[in-house]
Amino acid sequence: AQLFRDHLDDETIKEAIENTLEVANKVSRYELTGEARIPTIPIPPEHTADTYVEEISWLGLLERLKARTRNEIPPVYKQRLEYELKMLQQMGFSEYFLVVWDYIKYARDNDIPVGPGRGSAAGSLVAYVLKITNIDPVHHGLLFERFLNPERKSMPDIDSDFCIERRDDMIKYVTEKYGSERVAQIITFNRMTSKAVLKDVGRVLGIPYKKADEMAKLIPVSRGKPEKLKVMISNETPAQEFKDNYENTICINAETGTEVPVRQWIDMAIRIEGTNKTYGVHAAGVVISSEPLDELVPLQKNNEGAVITQYFMEDLEFLGLLKMDFLGLKNLTTLQKTVDYIKQTQNLIV
Template sequence: MDSLAITDHGTFYGVVDFYSACLEANIKPIIGCEVYVAHNSRHEKNPSEKSPAHLVLLARDNTGYRNLMQLVTKAHVEGFYNRPRIDKGLLEEFGSGLVCLSGCPSAEVPRLLADGNYDGAVKAAGWYRELFGDGYFLELQQHEHVPQLGQINEGLLRLAQDTRLPLVATNDAHYVHQKQSNLQDIYICIQTNTTVRDEKRLRMEDDSYYIKSPQEMEELFAGLPANVTSEAMANTGVIADMCDVSLEFGQTHLPRYDTPGGMDADEYLAQVCEEGFRRRYPNASAEAVERLRYELEVIRYTRFANYFLVVWDIIKFVRQREILFGVRGSAAASVVLYCLGITDVDPLEYRLVFERFLNMERKEMPDIDMDFQDDRRDEVLHYVIDKYGNDRVAQIITFGTLGAKAALRDVGRALGMSYGDVDRIARMVPFKARNLEDALKGSTELQGAMDGNEAVRELVDRAQGLEGIVHHVSTHAAGVLIADEPLTETVPLQRPARATSPARC
């Protein structure tokens, strides 16, 4: 295949990794999201809104990509009710630059067809066509054990004929290879806190939810008229050609420090440093003078003056409020930071090398790692929010993944094994093992337990298959993002569960 699309449910979590992996493999990345659309307003929270309609949106261009970020953000920040929801008002506002697929059986048009409301489906499809123009497609799927899918497809074929809307053949994909369907089943059990022994558990009824080859897709839709299959298959390429998003990495969006009288940031940084220099080095040597001049020149060349001023401003606030703080790492090698009062170690006295912290060839931001008194961190965060704007400051998200022992414990619980048996196996994983492969190489006890017991072998095999997968998301304990423009221009945002604090990205 020469192109791939990602459409996570309601989130953008996988976009950057997916985009980078596609480029590395010389595959065209198509960025999208399967959004949830409220029946009425995203602001309504009532029982009828617990099952919003699905809809697939793909970015045609960078404008569409930015609009998708806006939609995902507003779905989480404004429309969250069981799931992150948008509504048709948001689609009208941020629909530019997007391709829209009618969606799976849980989407609006297929639901209307399943309910026998053909006129309603025609009206709904007409609304989407009016909004998305040539970027709206009716989506055909073929999965066994999906109630009313045959009726839905018949309705979609009739709808395409009556309205001349284009069809596209798709396959709902939740894993890469067909053989991974059992891992998906266990993963759902882990997420829903059930076991494979529970017949009423949430599950996918068959193993068809993998990435099918073009040949398999042709066979899947062989029962349709040849011209319909040909059009629906060809339109996957048409959509891929429509989409062209280019993400730029390596750019900085540093917040701008509000200098007195609109003074140039480099000039103001030099002025503040000169004042601090006189305090720190009352009997300055020629070496100290030259070192400060050199560092300021490097900072000017690398365009990080605003970064240094923002950190200086934060530390000034912290010192005024007598909040305990510390600065770690290579930042201690900077005379500029010493003169600004950010660090208290004289780098000249200890012969610390500034180039380890920042140099002319370095394009990445230098690390000024700061730790604040843990019971007063919120004071610092809210100062930054007040200073730079609520829409430009956010804590960052973190993804919790399954390590070796956690994978064994979670998979064992999903398989219905006893806690004692699973705990015994998990304890066999050596402390220094990076993963289960390392554990098997380093523990003859674990290898022996597998060789002598089929249940243990299944446990370890399944755990290896899910090892490293994202288990949960939460707010990072330390990372805070500050930008020079609203964050939704660069990243999507969301709020942590049951929180009223600023949106997190």
């Protein structure tokens, strides 16, 4: 009320505050984070997701170890599998593993080359016995907790590599299985980097191209990311010449002949540095939902007509949506073609 007294009377202030409280009291309690929306996968009627994962995991372990009965399984494998299955069930991720197991199985059954597994998922014995990965974590001493543990509340993340020429077949499979309204690819945003924004703003202000190019070249690039403009004009600047230009130099507009201080140019560029410039499609990310996606997130079509989300990856995970990485790997394609050529050559020799 004190803040408004310099330009509003007491009665108006009182009414405004009462209206604010009235609106606030009408807002129902809600949570921004969503519960995990893992799609439902068909399972045998006598099973739940937990019991089905358990059954196929023990069968898979017998096959991996070439054992006929559980009695032949070494205790270290038994204990590890029991522990992992217990964790999956406690955290409610049995259905997640079934979804991944199903599409990896489809790829193997249809001669679509699949990678051996990457990242922390290689530490899961369940992933190994379900043939999601081909790395024995017990033999190699890999930790399951690096992949999943009760302290980590986020969804598990299994990245899958597929032959780059057959990746679209995998997306088509999950789209047909779960419904086109529940599957979409994920948007990415290309942001205005310091180098790009400096040139763009310079062009608008009529800064000579040579000067804009010289200034942009002073910005160092580390791991593909140009240094930020605020750092370039700070006391910790990696290029003193850039800072000196900022503080002392005046440019002449190439068209009008008016003076444009470099300080004004860079200050304007800083204001829009990091904003989204264009969008694209994530190279690997596919979201699969238990509910129609248009009820949860805004959607659009890209230039090729594929449906993509208008929320980027981190926001989708925040809402509890299941994000799968279907990575297209050229090496798998090369290896498969090599095997095919060898088979063809052998047939010719015979």
